Amino acid sequence: MERRRLYLPVFHIDTNLINSRQKLDDVNLLVHWYRNEIILINMSSTARNESLTGFDNVRTKKANEQIFTMTEPLDSADPLFSRIGEALFGNAERTENQNNDVRIVAEASKYGAYLVTNDGGSKAQPGGILGNREKLRNYLRIYSPVEAVALVRGHIAARDDHNRKVAELTGQALPEWTGKD
Numbered sequence: 001m002e003r004r005r006l007y008l009p010v011f012h013i014d015t016n017l018i019n020s021r022q023k024l025d026d027v028n029l030l031v032h033w034y035r036n037e038i039i040l041i042n043m044s045s046t047a048r049n050e051s052l053t054g055f056d057n058v059r060t061k062k063a064n065e066q067i068f069t070m071t072e073p074l075d076s077a078d079p080l081f082s083r084i085g086e087a088l089f090g091n092a093e094r095t096e097n098q099n100n101d102v103r104i105v106a107e108a109s110k111y112g113a114y115l116v117t118n119d120g121g122s123k124a125q126p127g128g129i130l131g132n133r134e135k136l137r138n139y140l141r142i143y144s145p146v147e148a149v150a151l152v153r154g155h156i157a158a159r160d161d162h163n164r165k166v167a168e169l170t171g172q173a174l175p176e177w178t179g180k181d
Contacts, residue, residue, distance in 0.1 A: 001166050001175060003163055004027060005038060005039070005087050006039055006112070006155045006156065006159060008039060008151075010086075010112075010113045011115075011118065012108040012113040012114065012115050014043075014104055014116065015043075015050040015051050015100075016044035016117060016118045017117065017118060017145065018051045019062065020061070020063075024150070027145050030145065030148060033152060033181065035071050035151045036177075036181065038156070040110070043067075043068045044068065044108065045068050045070060045071075045073060045107075048063055049062035050100055051066075073103040073104040080109065080139070082100055088101060088129065101119065101128075104117075105139070115129070115140055115142045115143070116142075117129050117144070120132065130131065
């Protein structure tokens with residue numbers, strides 16, 4: 001039988017997915033799976049620090065509940081930082097927020113994590129992280145929350161199908177969580 005926790009990399013959530021008001025259903029589902037030990041979620045220290053800015057006490061509380069990385073983010077002199085920055089923003093001068101986006105992507109890459117974000121890839125914001133993910137595919141996988149949920153659902157279905165086949169062949173009892181995640 002396969003274990004309940006899926007064999008997937010850690011999901012790094014971006015600043016825009018703190019979801020302090022619980023209005024992002026797909027993020028709520030990812031957090032539900034995290035709490036049930038089906039997937040692992042954390043965030044980069046850069047994303048956490050961004051989440052703590054401003055005077056939104058609910059957002060600050062939610063950000064402080066997250067597990068986050070403690071290592072220093074990549075320095076702007078690091079070649080990986082430069083390559084990711086160029087893929088996201090070209091050679092133009094970048095703002096501090098854009099440099100933070102580069103750090104968030106670079107840190108997910110550094111840890112072999114999947115990055116989940118709402119940044120870009122839409123008609124209103126065609127660029128951003130999602131809009132440039134093909135340029136970054138050699139460094140990491142980037143998903144929208146909807147895509148991350150679909151990925152996890154597919155892995156859950158495959159895990160449960162596998163366990164059903166094992167149970168059928170061996171007579172072992174199915175884990176009680178089968179079909180419920």
